[in-house]
Amino acid sequence: MAQAYLHTLFGPRARALQEAAGSRASYARMEAGAETVDRITAKELAFIAARDSFYLASTSENGWPYVQHRGGATGFVRHLGGNCFGFADFRGNRQYLSVAHIAADDRVALFLMDYPNRRRLKIIGHAHVSKDPAVIAALMPSGFAAEPERGFLIDVVGFDWNCPQHITPRFTEAEVRRTSQPLIDEIAVLRAHIAQLERAAS
DSSP: OOHHHHHHHOOHHHHHHHHHHTOHHHHHHHHTTOOSSOOOOHHHHHHHHTOSEEEEEEEOTTSOEEEEEEEOSTTOSEEOSTTEEEEEEEOOSSOOHHHHHHHHOOEEEEEEEETTTTEEEEEEEEEEEEOOHHHHHHHSOTTOOSOEEEEEEEEEEEEEEEOOTTOOOOOOHHHHHHHHHHHHHHHHHHHHHHHHHHHHHO
């Protein structure tokens, strides 16, 4: 796991710095036996299916890095089989930055965050867009009202799981509501019981 990811991203300078820092031997063992791609497993599939957002990095035509937030309903990133994932691209501000970038250089990186559980999955791959109506329909979240313009398809080359250090837990409104609901229900029961006691005492 992560062998292709590390082997792809480690260049001569990174390896030289690792050598100077004394970490090269450890990373060399991690790279050993790297295949063409890191194969997605059930663990990654479950994590991706539970996400409602991620960050997408691409490179501009003049070499500048660009990071874009992508969000939607939970599970809007769909597994299309093998090492391929996709998501519907909805009509927005019509800047078309990511679309233009991957037309020139299809290499992308994704960060998928699970803030409550302090987990992070990093993915690198090759992206392309599709205007095939069947592909777009397969990527559309059920009942989502936004108008799709295209589908983004990503063929995963490698992935890596990060340690939880420095990931601050954050919670969505739905997660807070779900966690606090048992306490709210208990308070309602207690209030009803107090009201009953007050009626009996009057």
